[in-house]
Amino acid sequence: MTTPRARSMVAPLAAVTLRRFARGKALWIAAGLAALPIGYAALRHARSAPPRSEELFAMMMLLVAVLPAMFVASSIGEEIEDRTSAYLWSRAIPRWAIVAGKLAALAPVAAVLLAASWYAAIRIATAPPPLASCAAVAAASVAGSVVAAGIATLVPRHAMVLTICYLLTDNAIGALDFSFAGLSITHQAKLIAQFADAPSPVGAPLLAMAGIAAVWAAIALLRIRRLEV
Amino acid sequence: MAERCSKWYGHVLGVSEVTWTLRGGIVGLLGPNGAGKSTLIKMMGGLLRPSRGTLRVYGENPFDRVAVRRRIGYAPEHEATWDELTALELVTAMTRLAGVPAARAGRAAEDALDRMGMTQAMHRRVRGFSKGMRQRTKLATAIAHDPDFLLLDEPLTGVDPIARADIIARIQQLGAAGKTILVSSHVLYEIEALTSEIVVIYRGQVLAEGNVYEIRALIDRHPHRIRVECDRPRAIAAALAAEDHVARLSFDRGGVVIETRDPDRCYDQLAAAVLAGGVVVSGLSSPDNNLGAVFEYLTGDGGKR
Numbered sequence: 001m002t003t004p005r006a007r008s009m010v011a012p013l014a015a016v017t018l019r020r021f022a023r024g025k026a027l028w029i030a031a032g033l034a035a036l037p038i039g040y041a042a043l044r045h046a047r048s049a050p051p052r053s054e055e056l057f058a059m060m061m062l063l064v065a066v067l068p069a070m071f072v073a074s075s076i077g078e079e080i081e082d083r084t085s086a087y088l089w090s091r092a093i094p095r096w097a098i099v100a101g102k103l104a105a106l107a108p109v110a111a112v113l114l115a116a117s118w119y120a121a122i123r124i125a126t127a128p129p130p131l132a133s134c135a136a137v138a139a140a141s142v143a144g145s146v147v148a149a150g151i152a153t154l155v156p157r158h159a160m161v162l163t164i165c166y167l168l169t170d171n172a173i174g175a176l177d178f179s180f181a182g183l184s185i186t187h188q189a190k191l192i193a194q195f196a197d198a199p200s201p202v203g204a205p206l207l208a209m210a211g212i213a214a215v216w217a218a219i220a221l222l223r224i225r226r227l228e229v
Numbered sequence: 230m231a232e233r234c235s236k237w238y239g240h241v242l243g244v245s246e247v248t249w250t251l252r253g254g255i256v257g258l259l260g261p262n263g264a265g266k267s268t269l270i271k272m273m274g275g276l277l278r279p280s281r282g283t284l285r286v287y288g289e290n291p292f293d294r295v296a297v298r299r300r301i302g303y304a305p306e307h308e309a310t311w312d313e314l315t316a317l318e319l320v321t322a323m324t325r326l327a328g329v330p331a332a333r334a335g336r337a338a339e340d341a342l343d344r345m346g347m348t349q350a351m352h353r354r355v356r357g358f359s360k361g362m363r364q365r366t367k368l369a370t371a372i373a374h375d376p377d378f379l380l381l382d383e384p385l386t387g388v389d390p391i392a393r394a395d396i397i398a399r400i401q402q403l404g405a406a407g408k409t410i411l412v413s414s415h416v417l418y419e420i421e422a423l424t425s426e427i428v429v430i431y432r433g434q435v436l437a438e439g440n441v442y443e444i445r446a447l448i449d450r451h452p453h454r455i456r457v458e459c460d461r462p463r464a465i466a467a468a469l470a471a472e473d474h475v476a477r478l479s480f481d482r483g484g485v486v487i488e489t490r491d492p493d494r495c496y497d498q499l500a501a502a503v504l505a506g507g508v509v510v511s512g513l514s515s516p517d518n519n520l521g522a523v524f525e526y527l528t529g530d531g532g533k534r
Binding site for chain 1: 271274275276277278295296298299301303305307309310311313314318322323325326327328331370380
């Protein structure tokens with residue numbers, strides 16, 4: 001539970017992160033990327049061959065590998081690499097609030113953008129998507145953002161590229177039919193969206209995804225506590 | 230207060246076994262590039278953790294203790310800031326992150342920018358700022374939350390002479406207002422223009438600290454130099470050559486440089502020699518009163534690094 005005191009530390013950092021983000025190029029590039037599935041669905045629909053939901057979902061999962069990396073990994077990684085982190089580190093805020101503030105600002109943006117893209121694409125292609133599939137995209141995006149934060153604190157210099165590589169690998173693992181596919185965010189997202197071969201309740205994959213995100217959150221928070229700039 | 234404080238970057242030594250207490254006022258941290266100035270300042274600002282030893286600011290470890298960082302204002306050496314923001318937005322954000330409530334942060338930021346001569350430019354984005362304006366903005370971020378202790382890492386680097394004089398005056402005003410200020414520089418005259426209290430750091434070690442003159446007194450093995458510009462330098466040299474306190478005499482363009490172990494006696498005898506010989510003196514200076522000479526003595530390498 002976030003205390004008012006903690007919120008007072010995270011809120012200004014989130015606000016300034018959002019303001020900087022809104023003035024940068026990343027948001028526009030991301031919006032362009034998020035429009036790709038919509039454009040693809042519209043094109044196929046115009047040719048009377050609308051794409052299958054699974055096809056569009058796979059496309060969304062590729063975007064889940066890219067957008068959180070563009071937002072969160074580059075925000076934290078560049079802050080450390082460009083040494084602007086010196087300002088943050090010298091302020092009267094606990095280090096965890098830096099990660100929390102970045103995530104509070106950027107993870108929802110990625111989630112909303114991707115979920116909106118999914119909703120629009122699938123609506124054009126077939127019919128309004130079930131709520132669970134929208135939640136799956138949003139949850140995968142949030143989990144991807146947390147992974148991005150963890151990687152950025154571990155390897156700030158190449159945070160964005162490494163995060164994309166990690167999440168693409170996660171995507172590939174999620175497509176496998178092995179037991180360790182359960183470690184994949186993509187796999188859990190498929191289960192939540194009911195795209196798996198054997199439909200299952202949403203609760204368990206949601207918890208599993210939260211578990212994966214929690215591990216990366218722990219890595220980010222532990223690492224940032226000791227990080228020097 | 231640092232006690233046997235060391236910092237390594239892998240195998241590279243940043244600061245070595247520094248034991249030092251900063252008491253107050255404006256103190257200049259002087260040393261060549263790579264001497265360990267920024268490392269020491271970063272440890273004091275809570276950006277780095279000592280590898281060994283202890284470092285306390287107001288009795289607390291600034292790396293781990295959030296509360297003490299409220300009392301510290303830090304202006305980093307590098308220029309990088311959040312360039313997408315205006316100066317006012319940047320300073321306001323930093324002020325809020327220093328714990329000032331939102332209701333007061335904007336006003337405090339405006340005041341700080343105003344005090345740094347940035348009133349006209351505060352609504353412009355930092356991206357378009359000159360080096361001098363960036364330095365002023367950095368200083369505003371350091372002072373806006375009204376800290377007791379300011380850490381200014383090379384605040385005069387790259388600014389033009391007029392801006393430099395202005396920034397020096399503003400730092401001195403902060404010192405006069407009771408702030409404890411540690412200012413680093415590798416340029417001797419910058420520090421000299423700011424304060425007479427200096428700490429000399431070299432190869433990660435504090436070599437000396439105190440007033441320029443106190444430091445000079447520490448170096449008793451080095452004679453005090455007096456340069457006399459006159460029409461007949463050889464007459465002056467002849468009058469003083471036999472004195473036991475004179476260690477060396479040398480001539481340069483239009484003058485003689487006397488190196489003495491007893492400056493008071495030397496000045497007396499010099500006056501007598503000028504009067505007796507009817508020498509016309511056009512200039513008298515003591516290069517040892519300049520920090521350059523002190524640094525040269527302390528580092529023992531001519532200060533050329």
